[in-house]
Amino acid sequence: MSKETNNYFNADDLKKFGNITEWQEEYGKKFFDYYGSVFKEGALTEREKALIALAVSHTVKCPYCIDAYSSDCLQKGADEEQMMEAVHVAAAIQSGATLVYGVQMMNKVKKLTM
16 A cells, blocks of 8 residues: 655755746846855855754755755764754744743733733
């Protein structure tokens, strides 16, 4: 018995990312120029930038980015522990951002119950 899996995410689509210039060449090229510049060595190493990108990829929940930056991190010399630590940093920030909104809830409840 075979089980067909239908996922919205198609790993092959990652290879098609460059095609975004197809329907809007000017903006697509500008994006790729900017994107390429951002990931060049600067105040941060390419490895550090890849780790940041991997962490952000998890926060924005982009399976394409997770795929790409998992590979990129390994290629740039990051190890599994560093990669998972970066993901935990992203998770901690995301959790903190969610919890700090609790202050708004507390303020509202206090205002309504006083």
